[in-house]
Amino acid sequence: MARIGISAAVVCLLAGVTASGREYGPAVGTPLPPFELPDQGGKLFSLKSLLGPKGAVILFYRSADW
Amino acid sequence: MELERNKPEFDKLGLGIAAISYDSVAVLRSFADRRGIHFPLLSDADSKIIRELNLLNEAIPRDQPFFGVPYPGTFVLDAKGVIVAKYFEDDYRQRYTSADILAHQFGLIPASAKGAVEGRQLKLTSTASNSIVATGQRVALALDIDLKPNMHVYAPGVEGYIAIDWKMKESDAAVVHEVSYPPSVKLHLPAIDETVPVYRGHFRLTRDVNIAPDAKVRAALDASGNLVVEGTLRYQACDDRVCYVPQELPVKWTFQYAEFDRQRAPAELQRK
Numbered sequence: 001m002a003r004i005g006i007s008a009a010v011v012c013l014l015a016g017v018t019a020s021g022r023e024y025g026p027a028v029g030t031p032l033p034p035f036e037l038p039d040q041g042g043k044l045f046s047l048k049s050l051l052g053p054k055g056a057v058i059l060f061y062r063s064a065d066w
Numbered sequence: 067m068e069l070e071r072n073k074p075e076f077d078k079l080g081l082g083i084a085a086i087s088y089d090s091v092a093v094l095r096s097f098a099d100r101r102g103i104h105f106p107l108l109s110d111a112d113s114k115i116i117r118e119l120n121l122l123n124e125a126i127p128r129d130q131p132f133f134g135v136p137y138p139g140t141f142v143l144d145a146k147g148v149i150v151a152k153y154f155e156d157d158y159r160q161r162y163t164s165a166d167i168l169a170h171q172f173g174l175i176p177a178s179a180k181g182a183v184e185g186r187q188l189k190l191t192s193t194a195s196n197s198i199v200a201t202g203q204r205v206a207l208a209l210d211i212d213l214k215p216n217m218h219v220y221a222p223g224v225e226g227y228i229a230i231d232w233k234m235k236e237s238d239a240a241v242v243h244e245v246s247y248p249p250s251v252k253l254h255l256p257a258i259d260e261t262v263p264v265y266r267g268h269f270r271l272t273r274d275v276n277i278a279p280d281a282k283v284r285a286a287l288d289a290s291g292n293l294v295v296e297g298t299l300r301y302q303a304c305d306d307r308v309c310y311v312p313q314e315l316p317v318k319w320t321f322q323y324a325e326f327d328r329q330r331a332p333a334e335l336q337r338k
Contacts, residue, residue, distance in 0.1 A: 024154035025149070032119075039109070051145060052080045054144070055146075056147075057082070059084070059086070060085075060116065061086075061087050062132075062138055
């Protein structure tokens with residue numbers, strides 16, 4: 001699988017800074033703070049329990065309902 | 067949910083997935099049942115984690131039911147929970163698709179919305195991160211270019227030659243982002259003793275598009291209800307001896323359009 005080149009846009013993206021310059025969440029290279037939240041079945045998940053052997057993808061979204 | 071479709075890809079990469087919102091467990095249960103979601107939809111009902119991570123959308127007045135929602139985006143973490151990349155957009159109506167993240171972060175572009183054009187000096191294959199798109203999604207388009215033996219094309223920044231140039235046709239249905247170019251190689255031309263940036267063999271160009279608001283997309287759908295985005299790839303190819311006439315090849319992506327899902331959780335579960 002070919003690697004994608006790193007353009008200025010992607011570097012900006014990887015650094016997590018958007019066009020507005022606002023930084024969303026902790027900086028790249030720092031840990032995401034631990035949390036514990038219930039899922040749709042009421043089962044509690046810690047950040048640690050979500051990490052796979054290579055890590056995790058954690059998505060924040062507006063709402064599942066509107 | 068688009069992430070559910072891509073779960074097998076994240077599994078293969080050894081990555082866990084979870085999605086966090088301010089919805090209650092009851093709303094999430096209703097949504098997961100309706101939509102067949104099997105990965106954790108986590109409930110941050112009082113927006114505690116959203117606030118802690120500085121993701122709260124402050125533009126929403128406190129007295130609105132929408133108050134408490136985060137700016138949408140995604141963190142990619144390593145095995146220790148350290149952030150390796152972030153994908154966020156300023157406009158809360160826009161969001162990166164997980165397929166777009168697979169494309170950027172892991173170089174994975176499924177063979178969806180696929181097309182191929184055979185030019186005289188190269189073969190061009192167009193793919194996209196998603197085959198079905200929805201309003202507000204950010205998806206990746208890719209062009210895989212296979213040059214014939216001994217051929218090269220010029221990379222951006224070249225002087226005195228025509229660099230490869232991927233243009234998109236103006237469309238109200240999709241906002242087009244800049245092209246991401248791979249690193250070029252330096253080619254020495256002994257005949258004229260010049261060194262120029264080129265691409266040879268196989269290389270890939272990518273660029274993102276944001277799918278516009280529903281009304282604009284609808285107005286642009288084709289007769290079969292598909293969203294078509296198109297453009298051209300211009301290049302000049304040369305081999306060791308001769309440069310050929312500059313070429314312009316049409317490129318096109320056809321997406322199924324997923325209508326906005328207006329179904330909600332039962333009224334008694336909804337946030338007031």
